[in-house]
Amino acid sequence: MNYLPSVGLEVHVQLKTNTKMFCGCTTAYGAPPNTQVCPVCLGYPGAMPVMNVAAIRLTVLSGLMLGCRIGAHSKFDRKSYFYPDMPKNYQITQYDQPLCLGGGLVIELGGQTKLIRLTRIHLEEDVGKSTHYAGCSGVDFNRAGVPLMEIVTEPDISSADEAVAFLLALKQTLLYAGVSECNLEEGNLRCDVNISVRPEGTGKLGTKAEIKNMNTFKGVQAALKYEVARQIRCVAGGGRVVQETLRWDPDLGETFSMRSKEDAHDYRYFPEPDLLPVVLADAQIEAWRATLPERPAERRARFMHVYGLPAYDAGVLTAERGVADFFEATARLCGNGKAASNWIMTDVMRLLGESGRSVTQCALTPEVLAELILLVERRTINLPTAKGLLPELFEQAGRPAELVATRGLGQVGGEDEIGRLVEQALAANPRVVQDFLAGKQAAAQALVGQVMKLSRGKADPQMAGRLVAERLAARQGGAAVS
Amino acid sequence: MALDIDQLTVRQAVVGLRTGAYSSVALTQAMLEAIATRNPAVNAFVWLDEADAMRQAEAADRARQAGQQGVLLGVPLAVKDVLNVDGHPCSCGSKILRGYTALYDATAIARLRAAGALLVGRTNMDEFAMGSTTENSAFGPTRNPVALDHVAGGSSGGSAAAVAGGMALAALGTDTGGSIRQPASFCGCVGLKPSYGRISRYGLVAYASSLDQIGPITRTVADAALLLGVMAGRDALDATTLDQPVPDYNAALTGDLRGLRLGLPREYFVDGMDPEVAVAVRAATARCRELGAQIVEVSLPHTRYAVATYYILAAAEASANLARFDGVRYGFRATGEGAPIDMYKQTRAQGFGCEVQRRIILGTYVLSSGYYDAYYLRAQKVRTLIRRDFDAAFAQCDALLTPVAPTPAYRMGETMDDPLHMYLGDIFTVTANLAGVCGLSVPCGRTAGGLPIGLQVLGPAFGEERVLRVGHAYEQSRQGEAL
Ligand SMILES: [Zn+2]
Numbered sequence: 001m002n003y004l005p006s007v008g009l010e011v012h013v014q015l016k017t018n019t020k021m022f023c024g025c026t027t028a029y030g031a032p033p034n035t036q037v038c039p040v041c042l043g044y045p046g047a048m049p050v051m052n053v054a055a056i057r058l059t060v061l062s063g064l065m066l067g068c069r070i071g072a073h074s075k076f077d078r079k080s081y082f083y084p085d086m087p088k089n090y091q092i093t094q095y096d097q098p099l100c101l102g103g104g105l106v107i108e109l110g111g112q113t114k115l116i117r118l119t120r121i122h123l124e125e126d127v128g129k130s131t132h133y134a135g136c137s138g139v140d141f142n143r144a145g146v147p148l149m150e151i152v153t154e155p156d157i158s159s160a161d162e163a164v165a166f167l168l169a170l171k172q173t174l175l176y177a178g179v180s181e182c183n184l185e186e187g188n189l190r191c192d193v194n195i196s197v198r199p200e201g202t203g204k205l206g207t208k209a210e211i212k213n214m215n216t217f218k219g220v221q222a223a224l225k226y227e228v229a230r231q232i233r234c235v236a237g238g239g240r241v242v243q244e245t246l247r248w249d250p251d252l253g254e255t256f257s258m259r260s261k262e263d264a265h266d267y268r269y270f271p272e273p274d275l276l277p278v279v280l281a282d283a284q285i286e287a288w289r290a291t292l293p294e295r296p297a298e299r300r301a302r303f304m305h306v307y308g309l310p311a312y313d314a315g316v317l318t319a320e321r322g323v324a325d326f327f328e329a330t331a332r333l334c335g336n337g338k339a340a341s342n343w344i345m346t347d348v349m350r351l352l353g354e355s356g357r358s359v360t361q362c363a364l365t366p367e368v369l370a371e372l373i374l375l376v377e378r379r380t381i382n383l384p385t386a387k388g389l390l391p392e393l394f395e396q397a398g399r400p401a402e403l404v405a406t407r408g409l410g411q412v413g414g415e416d417e418i419g420r421l422v423e424q425a426l427a428a429n430p431r432v433v434q435d436f437l438a439g440k441q442a443a444a445q446a447l448v449g450q451v452m453k454l455s456r457g458k459a460d461p462q463m464a465g466r467l468v469a470e471r472l473a474a475r476q477g478g479a480a481v482s
Numbered sequence: 483m484a485l486d487i488d489q490l491t492v493r494q495a496v497v498g499l500r501t502g503a504y505s506s507v508a509l510t511q512a513m514l515e516a517i518a519t520r521n522p523a524v525n526a527f528v529w530l531d532e533a534d535a536m537r538q539a540e541a542a543d544r545a546r547q548a549g550q551q552g553v554l555l556g557v558p559l560a561v562k563d564v565l566n567v568d569g570h571p572c573s574c575g576s577k578i579l580r581g582y583t584a585l586y587d588a589t590a591i592a593r594l595r596a597a598g599a600l601l602v603g604r605t606n607m608d609e610f611a612m613g614s615t616t617e618n619s620a621f622g623p624t625r626n627p628v629a630l631d632h633v634a635g636g637s638s639g640g641s642a643a644a645v646a647g648g649m650a651l652a653a654l655g656t657d658t659g660g661s662i663r664q665p666a667s668f669c670g671c672v673g674l675k676p677s678y679g680r681i682s683r684y685g686l687v688a689y690a691s692s693l694d695q696i697g698p699i700t701r702t703v704a705d706a707a708l709l710l711g712v713m714a715g716r717d718a719l720d721a722t723t724l725d726q727p728v729p730d731y732n733a734a735l736t737g738d739l740r741g742l743r744l745g746l747p748r749e750y751f752v753d754g755m756d757p758e759v760a761v762a763v764r765a766a767t768a769r770c771r772e773l774g775a776q777i778v779e780v781s782l783p784h785t786r787y788a789v790a791t792y793y794i795l796a797a798a799e800a801s802a803n804l805a806r807f808d809g810v811r812y813g814f815r816a817t818g819e820g821a822p823i824d825m826y827k828q829t830r831a832q833g834f835g836c837e838v839q840r841r842i843i844l845g846t847y848v849l850s851s852g853y854y855d856a857y858y859l860r861a862q863k864v865r866t867l868i869r870r871d872f873d874a875a876f877a878q879c880d881a882l883l884t885p886v887a888p889t890p891a892y893r894m895g896e897t898m899d900d901p902l903h904m905y906l907g908d909i910f911t912v913t914a915n916l917a918g919v920c921g922l923s924v925p926c927g928r929t930a931g932g933l934p935i936g937l938q939v940l941g942p943a944f945g946e947e948r949v950l951r952v953g954h955a956y957e958q959s960r961q962g963e964a965l
């Protein structure tokens with residue numbers, strides 16, 4: 001019998017706010033433990049939460065990007081459980097009236113597209129971080145109170161690869177919306193994975209197990225593959241999957257039971273009396289919607305249509321919003337989408353990759369790149385000269401036209417001038433000419449190289465090639481006559 | 483001759499300080515001497531730093547010499563042990579907060595300080611404000627200064643006893659189900675529970691967040707008006723404060739009741755009430771009629787569900803509010819072996835008293851899956867009905883007159899083995915917290931045995947001017963009479 005897995009994700013995303021969700025402490029990552037704390041986020045007696053509206057805005061923006069319905073009346077609740085990294089021993093979260101409902105995200109895998117439906121998105125506060133040492137444990141509360149958005153999917157995902165495709169698409173969308181840094185190393189994005197399997201042909205989902213707290217996409221993939229196989233083995237062998245919470249051990253490559261259903265927490269949710277319900281006016285939601293960027297998939301389609309780019313190129317250029325913005329600005333300024341695409345996909349991306357910087361962190365701007373493209377297009381300089389200038393312009397601000405003028409890099413343009421250089425090259429390399437006349441076609445390329453060298457790289461290589469070919473042909477003809 | 487603060491009001495002290503009749507140092511010295519003499523028998527104060535108090539007084543005197551003003555400049559006030567005062571302990575009458583020192587001022591405290599007030603000492607209370615007698619305190623019980631074999635009421639019993647016992651001109655209390663009004667009534671002082679959202683709760687260690695309010699316990703209604711005016715108003719640190727203007731409460735004290743309709747809720751005059759209390763409140767009602775008020779009978783039909791509703795909702799919120807006391811970050815921590823969860827269990831079992839544990843367990847139970855709908859949700863619905871009762875009543879009258887409690891002060895120990903008996907004593911006060919309205923307790927006579935009796939004036943949400951006007955006019959009309 002064939003078994004089908006059903007997978008649902010609960011993705012926790014730290015929002016990009018300057019301050020925490022309920023106090024004025026900074027959310028900056030990497031400070032020494034417990035240096036970004038106050039009575040509110042430490043749960044001191046008498047301290048009260050005050051809502052950070054930026055967290056609400058970023059959650060609603062995410063919901064709008066993902067096609068959710070925004071709840072007209074939303075509220076916060078207390079979720080009670082005891083753990084040392086929970087300052088109040090209850091977490092302020094949203095139980096039955098989340099900010100966003102429904103929605104979905106289309107993923108693409110092996111040329112096929114598939115809609116993964118979302119159940120909801122709600123907002124809650126992050127907890128502290130425990131570190132365990134021999135004989136004692138430490139808790140860092142710098143992270144406690146950082147706004148955390150939880151995105152819950154329907155169990156629409158049916159493989160580990162789909163799960164990863166969804167996470168990548170989600171990360172891309174959230175980066176586009178500018179709601180989170182989505183930095184996995186800094187714990188900006190973590191997820192819980194719900195898995196069940198059922199025999200093909202049955203509609204009812206099987207009993208699910210949940211793997212908690214995955215913080216790498218590779219981990220999600222490996223854990224899912226393992227757990228799906230484990231559950232299928234179990235069911236196929238006549239066993240039953242137990243509803244339980246699992247932990248993934250990346251070193252052993254296995255899941256382990258943390259607690260069974262019987263030990264499940266009763267979180268005792270009830271409405272948070274210290275915060276007022278969130279009632280968002282339509283005008284407010286529309287004002288936020290107006291600030292939304294184009295979604296990645298839509299932008300990709302538009303790039304193909306407007307700039308005539310192949311699907312692959314459009315995909316590469318829209319993978320990151322910053323790159324897409326850079327491309328589009330360059331294309332508009334130089335009026336040549338193909339050239340802009342070629343430059344960015346090859347040379348610019350290579351420089352970005354080598355330097356480890358993002359497109360907004362380098363000196364190169366769309367204005368500079370467009371100017372460079374236009375200089376080549378108008379044949380003021382040749383392509384190799386332009387490519388030679390790029391690393392410099394990537395590192396420090398400068399105007400290509402000025403560099404060309406001050407350094408005399410302008411292309412040696414006239415047919416007469418290049419013709420003279422071709423003659424020089426032929427005269428200086430009689431043996432190469434002989435080789436060519438003896439049938440060695442590649443010798444022509446060596447002569448073009450000599451012409452380029454004589455022009456100190458400034459000749460139009462195409463013209464040089466054409467003139468070399470013409471002169472050689474003339475000699476060939478001459479030889480035949482004599 | 484030493485300054486006598488036995489009867490001194492805040493207003494009189496403000497005048498005395500302003501005119502130079504005495505200094506803040508002299509006034510504070512007198513207060514400290516009174517505490518030294520009288521507190522051992524009463525146990526109103528659980529902590530006092532005399533040097534700190536004198537430093538504050540000296541600073542106030544210097545400020546005055548430098549030309550600074552402030553409506554409360556140099557006036558010492560006592561503070562219930564549940565409000566955070568920067569640098570002072572804040573133990574909420576509990577062992578579990580042993581060793582905790584407040585890191586910040588509560589907003590109400592900051593506003594009093596900005597007005598020039600001195601914050602002197604910590605007054606006793608039922609642990610985490612859970613109780614009606616101030617017998618449930620890790621620091622031992624407070625006794626009623628009027629009759630030492632009786633309780634001072636609670637949970638703000640220490641504050642009421644300090645004011646009634648000549649140890650403080652005025653004190654701050656908190657009221658979740660009657661914790662200001664009932665001890666004020668038992669000790670014979672004035673107690674005001676403002677409307678929910680009138681004074682910021684920031685810095686008040688929460689018992690039941692949707693019910694708690696800070697308020698003054700004073701010797702006169704005018705003093706309550708003065709302190710309310712300083713503390714009231716929107717606070718960015720408490721989302722539940724309302725952005726309502728703060729009126730001049732002193733201007734509301736007209737001295738007459740002409741044109742006011744005062745309602746007597748049928749359900750608040752019940753069989754089983756102490757007859758002396760009934761007589762005193764009826765007499766006070768008659769006095770209000772003489773002062774120009776029209777008296778009408780009204781009904782608050784859901785009153786009989788109020789105590790059960792209150793104990794479900796308050797316990798539910800408390801079970802979460804008190805979860806933070808786990809020994810991890812501050813306060814008492816039990817020593818021993820085991821996992822963190824064992825440390826929690828030991829810390830909380832040893833750190834909390836019986837009444838607190840009882841309410842945490844009750845609150846945990848009513849929020850548990852399978853019971854939430856039957857208890858918590860149902861109680862919320864009844865709360866809405868109680869709120870509507872008040873809306874309907876205030877459509878017919880301007881304020882309500884009721885007893886504060888069905889009985890005068892209990893004997894010490896009387897309710898300790900019978901919490902239900904104590905809970906039922908809250909019947910006339912919990913409704914105001916459930917509905918979010920304001921309430922004032924004013925002395926209205928004594929029993930034959932000399933125990934004070936309190937009249938409660940209830941007003942609509944943000945109707946403090948009305949209850950202060952009624953309480954003040956009644957109080958003035960009885961000036962010179964033995965209360
Ligand atoms: Zn903080």
